Amino acid sequence: MSKTDAQGRSVVQFLHLQHVKSPFGFLFLKCVEKNGKEIPKSYFSKAGFLQKNSLIRKWSQFNSILTSIPEYEFKDTDYVKSALKELSRMCCSELPHYQFLYAQLGLLLTAPKARRFDRNLYVLAAELHNISPAAYRMLRKSGAIALPRVELLKKLLSNSLHDENLRQLLQELQPQQRLVDILFDEAKLTETLRYSGGHVVGYAQNRSGDAEVLATHALVIEVVCHFGGPKYILRIHPVAKLNSYQLKGILLEALAAVSNAGGTTISCICDNCNTNVSVYAKLGGAGRVFIDILNSHAFLVYDYVHLFKNIKNNWITVPHKELAFTKDGKSHIARWKDIEALYIDDRKNYIRLTKITYTAVYPKPLQRQSVPFVCQIFNDKTVAALSTLKYMLSISEGTIVFVKLITDWFHMMNVKGSFSGINTRDECRQPWTKNCTSFKKLDETCDVISSCAWPNGQGRTQKLTKQTAYAFVLYVLPGVFADEALEKFFGQARQRSTGNFYIDVVDIKAAAETKNLRALLNYDSTPQPHNDVPCTCNIHIEKDQFDITILETEDLVQSNDTIKHKVIFIAGYLERKFRTNISTAEGEDGDDNLTDSEFLTNLNRGGLTVPLISTVHFVHSAYKLFVNCNLHCCRAHLSQALSRIDSAMSIIQGACVT
Structure with a gap:
């Protein structure tokens, strides 16, 4: 209906009403519009x-x-x-930039402290923050984009690596999606220490003895749903010189965590390096084995993509770059x-016959992994x-046979879709069935590779390495049995670190937190936070370890121990830095300054204050605490140890400011 307002302008009114049978009213007001724009019902x-239940019980209410x-x-x-109502009608609502703009417009309707962000914005914020x-x-401070608080973001990211999240995630899946594959691989790290989240990280967790060793690699374990679903980073272990016994323990612990x-677990997937081969041997050999901790069978398999790379790398690293093999008895x-020769001839043509590039023919060590x-x-x-240029370039028959054999094998193994063979019109890319020819072709390929295996000893010539041939013949499985997801994760972590190949454990952890947050x-x-963390700290707090008396501190000052110079220097710094914040009445603690000496004269290089004996006692107690605490002690033990220096702090009036 149309009506005129006080200024004489025509107003188009629209009321959407529904008749109801209720003792509280006879009409239900769904919405009210003025000139095509909805008026909030809270106004009426x-x-x-x-009424608050949007019911009209009198005609006078309707007239009002x-x-x-x-x-x-x-x-x-x-x-x-x-505007949001009109945008919701658009057909491109699934596009990322549309969802971002829609979410930002919606946040304009709420106060900054009452904002609730959607999951896509949380993931974007986590990426930006990392x-x-x-x-x-x-x-965030500029106000150009509405983003979550840093504290909230850190809380979500820090909680994303706990096992409770995996349990919660699996509960949301279908039963067949709870059948998972365990992928594990190592990424090269820069040997460095980083201070992140209040912790010093970069040490190897598999150290032997008390010596601290910087991590050279990050062992990452990922859980992938076999029949489609989320991917979850389960463990990140900074390691150095990881042996098979340590890797076996880590793998069994991860299998138990997934089971709990x-x-x-259907399978464990890794590359065919010597350490992994040894671990599989300790678990009963590759293939289908019984794992006690799971009380069930699982497949221990090698990643066919790594084998694919190893074949080429073995070919170009063998002396004379020649491989001898046997096929059909020839x-x-x-x-x-x-x-x-093919690349040199083909690069001269305007229309290339192949996709071969210079880097593929002459790769550098890092490029061999691509x-x-x-x-x-x-x-x-x-x-x-x-085949076309065979006679013109004098190409050997063995090269053609070998390249075609490995090409067909990779096409068979890399089947990931039901229609890949139809789209490409390639029989090798058809899904595997009970009576398909792929099994026969795989047997033929394995026979060829076994004839190209180097037996033992030094000086490999015209053969593949034993690790490549052995893994190829016995344990490779197609399709989803690959750690491609883990390699993709490593690539994403490197891209977050300006594209550097060598990253540190903080970059790996940040990428894992973001990936898990997205999946959740x-x-x-x-x-969810992890509340039941078992303490693995080996520290046993004894009172005698940390209790230091004033007399012991005075003996230290009078001794020739080199540590006294450091203790007095820090105490003097504390006196100069913080004593000015304490009033004169609070600062008189009843003890005298240390006796001036040649050492203290040299120490006072333009401003350091001669410390009080109570301040030196406090620093001495803190140093003793530092010496007796392990670098990896837990917070519970550290809090208990910090309580031991309360007596030293109580001597200093106003010690809370220091």
Whole structure:
């Protein structure tokens, strides 16, 4: 209906009413619009025209609502609500930038202290904070973007690596999604210490003895749902010179954690390095084995993508770059120089026959780990080009046979979709079935690789390494049995650290926290704190370890112990830095200054105060505490130890300021 307001302007009114049978009213007011914009029902409730349950019980109330509609003046929040209503009708609501803008507009309707952020914004905020905390604080302070508080973000991230979250996450999944694969691999770290979150990190957790060793690698264990679902980083262990016994213990602990969280482990997947081979041997050998801690069977398999890279790397690192093998009873030799000749001839053409690049043919040590470069060599186009230019470039038959064999094998193993073979019209990329030819082709490939295995000893010539051939023949499985997800995680962690290959454990941990937070929020789960952490600290607090009397401190000052110079220096710094904050009455603690000496004269280099004996006693007690506490002691024991110096602090009047 249309009506005229006090200024003579035409106002279009719309009321959406519903008839109800209720003792509290006969009409239910769904919404009221003025000129196409919705008026909040709270406006009529505050005026007394509408009950809080949106029911109308008298016709006079209805008439009052009609009269008050032209008088309503829209506020900024009303325009924002109207804009959000129109945006919600758009078909591109799944796009990330749309969701970001929609969330930011919605936050304009709430006060800063009452804001509730959606999960996508939490993940974006975590990414920004991990890359640069200073830039995050600058953006939040500017007000250009509404972002969560740093304290809240840190709390969510710090809680995202606890096992309770995995249990909560698995409970939200279907039963078949609780069948999981355990991926574990190592990432190279820079040997450095970082102070992060109040802790010094960078030491190896598998150290032997009391010596502290910097971590050289980060052992990461990831849980992946076998039939699709979230991926969860379970463990991050900074390690150095990790042996098979230590790795076995870490792996069994991770398997137990997954089992306690409600998951069922199908397989463990890793690369075929010597340490992993030894661990599999200690667990009963690769393949299907019975694991006592799970009380069930699981598959111990090797990642076929790592084997794919190892084949090429073995080929280019063997002397003369030649591999000898046997296929169908006929001996062949695959020569790398044929690949080089093909690249040199093909790079001259405007229309290339292959995808081979210079880096794929002449890779540096770090570039050998790139799978795309390996795919440029073992490619259908490479096989076709080798066959076409066979006589012109004098390419050996063995090179063509070997490249085609490995290319077809990788296509068979890398099947991840039901229609991949139909889309590419390639029989090798068809899903594996009970009677398919892929099993027969895999047996043929394994026979060829076994004929190319180096037996033992030094000086490998024309053969693959024993580790590559042994893992290839016995334990490789297709499709989802790969640690591709873990390699992708390592790449994401390196990108957060300006793209450097060598990162530290803080970068790995930050990437894991963000990844787990995303997985939890996608399933409407909130990271939970871990309340039942068993104490693994070996410190036993004894009172005699920390109790130091004034007499012992005076004996230290009079002795020739070199530590007294450091203690007195710090005490003098405390006197100069903080004594000015204490009034004269509070500062008189009844003891005299230390006797001036040549040492104290040299110490007072333009401003250091000669300390009181009570201050020296306090520093001496703190030093004794530091010496007796392990670097990795838990908070409970450290708090107990700190209580031992209360007597030293009580001597100093106003010691709380120091």
